[in-house]
Amino acid sequence: MTDPTAPGPLAAIAALMADPARARMLAALMGGEALTAGELARVAGVTAATASGHLARLSEGGLVLVHAQGRHRYHRLASEQVAAAIETLGGLAAEIAPARSWKHGETARQARLCWNHLAGRLGVTLHERLTGEGLLRPVPGGWDAVPEARARLSATGVDLDRADAAPRFACDCMDWSERRPHLAGGLGREIASAWIARGWLRRLPAAGEGDILARRRVELTPAGRRGLKDAIGLETA
Amino acid sequence: MTDPTAPGPLAAIAALMADPARARMLAALMGGEALTAGELARVAGVTAATASGHLARLSEGGLVLVHAQGRHRYHRLASEQVAAAIETLGGLAAEIAPARSWKHGETARQARLCWNHLAGRLGVTLHERLTGEGLLRPVPGGWDAVPEARARLSATGVDLDRADAAPRFACDCMDWSERRPHLAGGLGREIASAWIARGWLRRLPAAGEGDILARRRVELTPAGRRGLKDAIGLETA
DNA sequence: CGAATGCTTCGGCCTGGGCCGAAGCGCATC
DNA sequence: GATGCGCTTCGGCCCAGGCCGAAGCATTCG
Known part of the structure; x- marks a missing residue:
């Protein structure tokens, strides 16, 4: 058989x-x-x-x-699951392998994309801010946004209707560099795409030939820094 | 170079x-x-x-x-990270591969071990109960237990001092069968070991030759069912 | 209708690595 | 010590699969 x-x-x-x-x-x-x-x-x-x-x-x-x-x-x-598996495996590799494999990793630790959402220190900080302030509340399988959070995020250009339409509104994705969760699900996706569209986040060029993180690097622009501070009180280093 | x-x-x-x-x-x-x-x-x-x-x-x-x-x-x-990577990859496999690979998986979906902590429906339900009731509160990088939670868990035999000593007191581990987080970290480990020691959870034999989940299967005993209901109001199916 | 471009298929080469049996080594027991 | 047991090392076999160049289809463009 x-x-x-x-x-x-x-x-x-x-x-x-x-x-x-x-x-x-x-x-x-x-x-x-x-x-x-x-x-x-x-x-x-x-x-x-x-x-x-x-x-x-x-x-x-x-x-x-x-x-x-x-x-x-x-x-x-193909899916969030695939992205999560690669991210997790990459984190394990980073932990185990000699640091030299990741010598260009520092900028990516600040901010990077994890498939369709935001990762790195910025992604983790955002997650901590939103959950720590009670703007996101735990629900079975993830998080829900309180009305104030919806209003504030909406003001930053995030399309909450599209986020609602996703199979998961908001859930966690483990961040390998920070070892803390960042925000995935429909909300994570809409946040990343809205902030890139708005010029708050900018894709960065590869750090060199064969840069394994090449297509994932992003940075917070000055406009983004101001916007995040005004919109959700997020101070970034 | x-x-x-x-x-x-x-x-x-x-x-x-x-x-x-x-x-x-x-x-x-x-x-x-x-x-x-x-x-x-x-x-x-x-x-x-x-x-x-x-x-x-x-x-x-x-x-x-x-x-x-x-x-x-x-x-x-070697570590929580390794366990998380295997769990995530297993979840991806379960999603992609034909269901026949996991025909014996149903009992393991109810309750199983994920390295040193509890997974499956039981693990996820426990996580939802503790976080949903406010017994665990989000802190940067994981969860902290409110005093009442510490008292109630302590009463079930969980050694909270050892849990505190772990690098992470409590954090999430993604559950492949439920696609929701279950509880890992020091607390997850101590809960599993305490409840097994107390006879609330029992290791089950393999479901057959080559059962890939063999050593992970556990079940909630009748005593465990009663204990969970009394201690933290957790009704199990 | 060619010609160029992007991609796939085919055939052949070659290495990495999985497998075993036999032999060797260390620990535990007598 | 001698014997038994658990585990590792060694040597040799064998095959899956990664690699490429060349050839074959599509699609688009001139």
Whole structure:
């Protein structure tokens, strides 16, 4: 009945992440953007042929979704769960591996994207502020926003209707660099996209060739710093 | 400077989990007990020689700690982080893989151990109860227990001094089967060990040959059911 | 209708690493 | 000490799978 050579579900998923080229692709996709096969081949450092094989395995394995558009094929992470798994594994790697692997990690610790939401010190601080002030209240499976929180966030351009429509309004995602939760779910996604659109957050260029965090780096702009202070009283270092 | 053939930190960690035999070993260690090399060889379904090689890699990779005692060598998971990574990856696997891989999973969804703390519906319900009632209050990086919570938990045999001594008093660990957080940290550990010692929780035997959740299964005893109701008003299904 | 571009498929090469049996080593027991 | 047991090391076998270049489809553009 059961195939004795079956790798087992955990090993099968881990194997998809266990190849350096695929790992680099997944890391790049943690920036939240959908990337073409060619772009992913470049970040992985392999030829198009090799990349194509890897991407086929990733999408067949359910980690990545593909969307053909013209002669391009756009790839993105399949779900919040996938992002959480990569983030968690990355955190473990950072803890275990020699620090040199992450020598460019300092700027990313300040602020970075975790798929579609905000991570790093900024993401964690935001989470602590919102939950500590009672603006978010614990509900089964996550958090709910009190009316005042909705009003204040709405004023920063966050689309709360779209956040409400998500399967999860707000839940936690463990932040590897801070070892504390940051905000995920519909609200986390809308906050990140609104603040980027508003110019409060800006994507940063890669720190160098083969920068594994390349597509995830963001920084808080001066306007963002002022805005956060005014809107929710968040003082940033 | 940087070795171009280096697998990258994420891939290196994933590779350790990507082998079926190693994955079964790690799954067994999620039960929280320290197991000998021989026991792990058996659960992995390989000879002692092969198991020895795997265990060397796991400990060199930092996922597992070894403790020699007489002619036995006891192995256990290295940290909360490692447990969290395995749990998250397992959750992803459960979401993606066909349900048949987890046909015996139903009992484990009710209650199981996640390394040293309680998971499954019971673990999640407990978390919701404690946070929802205000017995645990959000603090930066986790939760703190209000005095009444300390008194009530203490009455169930939980050693709060040992919980306080842990690097984290109480924090969240994402539960794969429920997709909600359960309680980890020092408090999570002490709760699990106290309630097992008190006979409120009982370890269950494996559901069959090659049961990947074998060493993690627990059940709430009738005494435990009554005790939880009396102590913290937790009604269990 | 070519020609260029993005991507996939195919075939062949090659290495990493999983597997075992046999032998070796250390501890515990007698 | 001698014997037994748990575990590791060594040597050799074998195969999954990563890599590429070349060729084959699509799509878009001139």
